[in-house]
Amino acid sequence: MSSVTERDLGSSLGTLFRAYLREVDLAISGTLGTPRAYLVLAVVAGGDCANQAAIATRLGLDRTALTHLVDDLEARGLVERSPDPADRRSRRVALTERGTRIHAELARRVTLVERRLLGGLSPSEDTELRQLLDRAAMAVEQRRLDDACAIADDLEVLA
Amino acid sequence: MSSVTERDLGSSLGTLFRAYLREVDLAISGTLGTPRAYLVLAVVAGGDCANQAAIATRLGLDRTALTHLVDDLEARGLVERSPDPADRRSRRVALTERGTRIHAELARRVTLVERRLLGGLSPSEDTELRQLLDRAAMAVEQRRLDDACAIADDLEVLA
DNA sequence: TATTGTTATACTCTATAACTATA
DNA sequence: TATAGTTATAGAGTATAACAATA
Secondary structure, X not given: OOOOOOOOHHHHHHHHHHHHHHHHHHHOOOOOOXXXXXXXXXXXXXXXXXXXXXXXXXXXXXXXHXXXXXXXXXXXXXXXXXXXXXXXXXXXXXXXXXXHHHHHHHHHHHHHHHHHHOOOOOHHHHHHHHHHHHHHHHHHHHHHHHHXXXXXXHHHHHO | OOOOOOOOHHHHHHHHXXXXXXXXXXXXXXXXXXXXXXHHHHHHHHOOOOOHHHHHHHHOOOHHHHHHHHHHHHHOOOEEEEEEOOEEEEEEEEEOHHHHHHHHHHHHHHHHHHHHHOOOOOHHHHXXXXXXXXXXXXXXXXXXXXXXXXXXXXXXXXX
């Protein structure tokens, strides 16, 4: 036997992620439509994603999903789209003043949700888990970008 | 600033879980309908969940979802439902011979997917992350059971 | 009265393809 | 020809409520 843990990796990830979605859904109730909208808001607040495609990649979502999510945030007056002068195909997404306030409040609530979610772990384990997840997710994101480039390269070779 | 990591916990969990689903979907292609069906198959193979409700709790799913998932697995001849003699409301779910073979093959493929998914981590970090996720998920599952009991107790007090 | 499982239903999530406009 | 974004659509995921059988 080689198994160290009881659960499949996918089972643990799924259980935690679904619990996260359920609890964030309660935490943002009345302020945003869905938990995904909070994640988008948080990425926009981070300020290191230049356009919708970058936000989608960061969250592991399809870019078609971003359109509706940003539509919703914009309708609520929390973000604004503006054309990128350097590339007129691209749209920058930035928090409005109201969005900044709302994000600060929601981030406070979600922090509590996250602590509760990892309540089975000690504080140092909590930090350890977040760091490992962060690095693993970053590697996945990078691999997806590489794959996209590889596909683009293949197509170029064929062309 | 108090943030240690770049991403929200939910963002990392979401990115990894969606990537897991995408890759498992490819790995099981043609054998099972969806990645969730694999997770159910794996729990059944584990043998420590007595009925559908237990499987649902283990996976953090609603019990109504289990009906359809088990229907599908049964239609493919991979699991069998049988009434529990001790409680005739309850249905045991067990692998068929064919289900045992299929599960073994799929588990092999999913193991490769999982290693690839955590490719950004060292082997010891991989193990560490799985153990932490496992414990955090177990705590969430336990808390959900406790909450259900608490709600039941509340209702009993009110009754 | 509560629980297991089922069915029906509705809403959300996700991905694909087709389209516009830019590059 | 490729990319950013949009739209339409369909399939999968998820949760709620109502129900039957059983405890």
